[in-house]
Amino acid sequence: MLEHGASGTIASEEIRAAACIVGWHLNEARRLLADLDTPPSLAAAIRLDSWLRNEAQANDTDRVLTKRIYQYGPNGVRYSRDLRAALAILAERGRAKMEEDGRRRALAINPVLLVEQE
Numbered sequence: 001m002l003e004h005g006a007s008g009t010i011a012s013e014e015i016r017a018a019a020c021i022v023g024w025h026l027n028e029a030r031r032l033l034a035d036l037d038t039p040p041s042l043a044a045a046i047r048l049d050s051w052l053r054n055e056a057q058a059n060d061t062d063r064v065l066t067k068r069i070y071q072y073g074p075n076g077v078r079y080s081r082d083l084r085a086a087l088a089i090l091a092e093r094g095r096a097k098m099e100e101d102g103r104r105r106a107l108a109i110n111p112v113l114l115v116e117q118e
Contacts (some may be wrong), residue, residue: 044076
């Protein structure tokens with residue numbers, strides 16, 4: 001419209017560029033609206049899963065202390081009740097489990113998940 005006016009032809013390059021822009025907006029809408037459909041406990045588990053894998057990889061380990069999660073983890077799991085709910089979902093799916101050594105508690109991440117991320 002700007003280049004050729006109301007009666008001008010539209011080149012295939014311009015259509016492809018417009019399709020890319022529309023595709024980007026559709027993906028953004030899907031990403032933003034997906035959170036609305038996801039139950040809060042599942043959304044927290046997804047954020048925790050991602051954070052755990054990043055944390056473990058950054059520190060070259062397969063365990064993350066719960067103390068560290070309470071301090072630095074995603075907002076949805078910084079309280080004990082919320083962490084337990086998210087961990088139940090991750091444990092059910094074989095992604096992480098709680099390990100206790102006396103008073104020391106840590107989440108053990110499935111090692112297969114850490115290999116996949118490399």
